[in-house]
Amino acid sequence: MSKTYSRSLYWFTHDLRLSDNIALQTAQRQSDALCYCYVIDKNSLSRGRYGMPSLGQQRLSFIWQSLQDLKHQLEQAGHQLLIRVGEPLDEISQLISQYQPEAVFAGLQNGVYERRRWQQLQKQFRFIAFNASANSTLLSEHHLPFDEQQFPASYSQFRRRLEPLSLSITAKPEQPINFDHKAMGGSTAPPLELTQNLSDTWLSGGESAAQRHLHSYFSSAAPATYKQTRNALDGFDQSTKLSAYLAHGNLSPQQVINRLRKYEAEHGENESTYWIVFELLWREYFFWYLRHYQERVFAVGGINNIKPQTTFYPARFKQWCCGTTPFPLVNACMKQLNQTGYMSNRGRQIVASCLVNELAIDWRYGAAYFEQQLLDYDIGSNWGNWQYIAGVGADPRGGRHFNLDKQTNQFDPDGEFIARWQGNTTRSMDSTDAADWPVS
Numbered sequence: 001m002s003k004t005y006s007r008s009l010y011w012f013t014h015d016l017r018l019s020d021n022i023a024l025q026t027a028q029r030q031s032d033a034l035c036y037c038y039v040i041d042k043n044s045l046s047r048g049r050y051g052m053p054s055l056g057q058q059r060l061s062f063i064w065q066s067l068q069d070l071k072h073q074l075e076q077a078g079h080q081l082l083i084r085v086g087e088p089l090d091e092i093s094q095l096i097s098q099y100q101p102e103a104v105f106a107g108l109q110n111g112v113y114e115r116r117r118w119q120q121l122q123k124q125f126r127f128i129a130f131n132a133s134a135n136s137t138l139l140s141e142h143h144l145p146f147d148e149q150q151f152p153a154s155y156s157q158f159r160r161r162l163e164p165l166s167l168s169i170t171a172k173p174e175q176p177i178n179f180d181h182k183a184m185g186g187s188t189a190p191p192l193e194l195t196q197n198l199s200d201t202w203l204s205g206g207e208s209a210a211q212r213h214l215h216s217y218f219s220s221a222a223p224a225t226y227k228q229t230r231n232a233l234d235g236f237d238q239s240t241k242l243s244a245y246l247a248h249g250n251l252s253p254q255q256v257i258n259r260l261r262k263y264e265a266e267h268g269e270n271e272s273t274y275w276i277v278f279e280l281l282w283r284e285y286f287f288w289y290l291r292h293y294q295e296r297v298f299a300v301g302g303i304n305n306i307k308p309q310t311t312f313y314p315a316r317f318k319q320w321c322c323g324t325t326p327f328p329l330v331n332a333c334m335k336q337l338n339q340t341g342y343m344s345n346r347g348r349q350i351v352a353s354c355l356v357n358e359l360a361i362d363w364r365y366g367a368a369y370f371e372q373q374l375l376d377y378d379i380g381s382n383w384g385n386w387q388y389i390a391g392v393g394a395d396p397r398g399g400r401h402f403n404l405d406k407q408t409n410q411f412d413p414d415g416e417f418i419a420r421w422q423g424n425t426t427r428s429m430d431s432t433d434a435a436d437w438p439v440s
Helices: 022-029 057-076 088-099 112-124 155-162 207-218 222-229 243-247 253-267 271-297 314-322 328-340 345-358 363-373 379-390 404-411 416-420
Strands: 008-012 033-041 081-086 103-107 129-133
Touching (some): 008 022, 022 103, 022 129, 057 207, 081 088, 088 112, 112 129, 112 271, 155 271, 207 222, 207 243, 207 253, 222 253, 253 271, 271 379, 314 328, 314 363, 328 345, 328 404, 345 404, 363 379
Parallel strands (some): 008 033, 033 081
16 A cells, blocks of 8 residues: 655656646645645756757747646646746755655656756655656556666667557556645746746647647548658648657657547558557657666767767857758758757758768767757657767667758758748858958
8 A cells, every 4th residue: 555645745847747647646646735846947048068058948938838737727726836947956955845745756757967866855855755657658667578787779679579568559548637635835936037038839838738739630630641741841730749748748658649549449540550659669769768878878979889980060060050051951951940949850860960971060969959949859869869860879770871962852852841941041161251361
């Protein structure tokens, strides 16, 4: 029988939803009174990896929308959401000192810093129970068909091990939300300067918006042609557009599976509906990939310490970020990213290949820029995929080099995408203005 705590703290992270949230439901079930909180890491707004803020305005806006939706839902149930801005370890420590909980609950984290913070809190508050549950994956750690020391060497091996497991690919009942516990805490507003410049994103954040989009997508014919359209560079209906909701936990992957199985029962299965599961398993793979390899996912030599022949050219990197390289398709993709926080899966592969191969720049700078700009940034998927392209990750082929002319002819043969995003604004690489030369 599970222990019941008189007072507990629930720390929302990448699980900004109430429904089908295993960690949250565990906290609700085991607590007589519960305080809900979320911490915006102030360091991510000003500095991050390689001198770039790791949280850009697009993603911050999406998170803020998600928090407002979550706050509204909790208030309707008679509870409050504490929103703090600061260093997460400090803020959670202060909340523990203020509310004196007997337990702290949260979703299982896979990031290096996130895990260190959790471990530090456990050391700092030894008299408190700390409970973390996997609530953003299809499988929990003890349901994986391998132990930590036998992590599959490639995605193909991982997928073959997981696909036969009914738990990972079938519909399951969603756990009910329970608000029988007492409320603790009160709402706090973040500093005005944090929110005053936020604008609406092309995709609204929050659990309510996620549920509407999930229903809308699977009420259309789009799932039946997903595999054929998913590589399109533009167009809202060409892919599921569920990645941002999954990244911030507005949806659980199990909720997507449930809705997909309902669609298949009504309209039939095909290769495209299978491919949605295939992509969810990629996301699952990179979650456990990061949890297994940790610091090696961010190392220049990757998980196998294969040092690529690369360096850092500031001018080239700036051209890539701004979309003024000699390659129109790359430019169009980057301008789309900068304006919307979105880029198609194919576009991401193309621009990553360009940075690594044509521009010969350290892949980690590209990964860090994606971290800043992508609305659907997911730490494992982002850094794992960049390693894949750079040839320092789990790809058995040792990296991917995309022919840019071929990609342009295949995915933008009429130049419509390039024209729409003004990709023809090109500059040659390493050009030097004559005014830069010293006077002889």
